[in-house]
Amino acid sequence: MRALFVVAVLSATSALAEGGWLTARGRLQPELRFEAWGGSRTVGLGLVTPDAPGAMAGLSGELVYAYRDRTLEARGSRVWQFSKNRFATGSATLGGSLHVVPEGLDVGLGPHAGLNLALGGEVFTVDLGVQTGVEVFFSELMPRLPERLLISLNLRLGAWAIGLHLRGGVDVLPGRGFVGRGEAALSLSWFGFERATKR
C-alpha cells in the first residue's frame, strides 16, 4: 500500500508550481553548469552560472514544459552557498517564476525561496531541500503557495553529472484547501563549457 502511495504521489497529475530544480542543491559547482531533465510531469533545461569560477554565489535560469498540463514555465533565481565545500554544505535560493497557460494566455507570476543541504563530496552528494513560494494567476487573481520537500542523488564524473530527483508537497490554495503534488526526474548535467571554449 505504501509503495502504491509513493507511485501515486510521483505520478500526480500536476507538479508545476515550485522553485527550480537546478538550484535545489547545497553545493554550487565551480563551473558553468548546463542541465536537461525529464520527469514524470515535466521536461526542461537550464543553467547555473557562478559569479566567477569557484564563487559562492550564482544565477540560474530554467525553462520547463509540463507536458501533461501543457503549460510553459520560466524560472530564474539567485543562489548563495553558505560555506566552502565540506561534507555538509548548505545554500539558499531566491527567485521567481513565470507560467504561461495557453488558453486565454493566462499568466502566473511569483517569487520562490529555498534552503538546501548537500551531504557528500565532489563526486557524490545526497541533496535535501525545502522550497516555498507564492504565485498569482491573473485571469482569476488566484494565489497558490507551493510548499515542497526534495531529495536528490547526484553523481559527478568529470565534465558530466547525472541525478535522480524526487520532489513532493502541496500547493496551498488560500480559502480552498490544498492540492497534492509530486514528481520524479532524471537529469544530465554538463560542465565542459569553459574547457570547450578554451580549446
Added chain:
Amino acid sequence: MKRLTLWICLSLLGGCGLATPRTGQVVGAGVGRAVFEARTNGTDLVPVTVLFPADDSGAPLPGPHPAVVFIQGGFVATTRYEWQAVELARAGYVVALPENQLALAFFSVDYGQTARTLLVDPPRGSLLEGLVDAQRLAVAGHSLGSVVAMKLALEGNFQAVVLEAGFPDAADAAQVATFAKPSLSLAGSLDCSAKLESVREGWASLPAPTALVVVPGATHYQFTDADTEDRQRKCLPDASLADTHTRVMNAMLAFLSAALSDGSVGAASLAAVEGVTVEVR
C-alpha cells in the same frame, strides 16, 4: 526554418487546446460519452468524463437536463463508476466524473467544483452548451468520494447530495448540522470498509430532509463495476452485483427525481424501491 520552429513551439504550448467535444461516443442505447479537459488552480488540467442523454449518433438530446457530479472513491478509477453514469444518463441526467489527483479526491477537493463549472458554464460550441440545468444539480460520491461530495455540497452550489458507502468528515460536523439540502445515504449491509454502523452514525449527523437506504447483502465495491476487491479480502457479498446495482440505481433515481424538483427526499418513491430498507427523517 523559423516558421517550423514557431509552429513546434506553439504546438507544444497549446497542443490542440483543451478538449471540448461537440459530440460523444455512443456507449449504450440513448447514452453518449465524451471526455473534456478543464483548467483549474492556475495550471492543472483536469480530465472530466461526461455521460449524457444522446441520440443514435452520440449527439446530446436537447436540454436542459438535471445533472450529477460524481466523485470517485480512493484509488478507484472513475471508469468503474460509469455503470451508474450510464443508468443516470439513460434516465435523463448528465453526469460528470472528474479525474482527481492520485485518484484520491481528498487531495483535490475543488476538482468537483471544476466539473460543476464545466457543466454550468461550458466551453462555447461544445456539446455541453445549454445541456445542463444549473438549478437541478446534485453531487454524489462513493467511499472517500462521499466525504468529498459532502464537502462540495457544503460549499453551497449543489441542490442535493448522495453519499454511497460513506459519511461526512467529522471535521465538517458544525457545517453539516446546518446543511439545508436533501441528502441520501446509501449503505451496504455487508460493507467491510464503510461498516453499516459507521454509515448509520454519519447519517444521524445529517439534518432533515434525509434518507438512509440500506442494500441488504451489498459490500463496499459493489457500488463500482465489480466486487473483486471485496472477494479478495474475504468480504463476501450476499447479493449479486446485478441485484445491488439495480437497487442502488432505483434508490438514486427515486431520490434525485424528488430532490431536484421539490427539494424532498422522495419518501414515497424510496419506499417503493424493492429489496432495500429505507429510513427517512
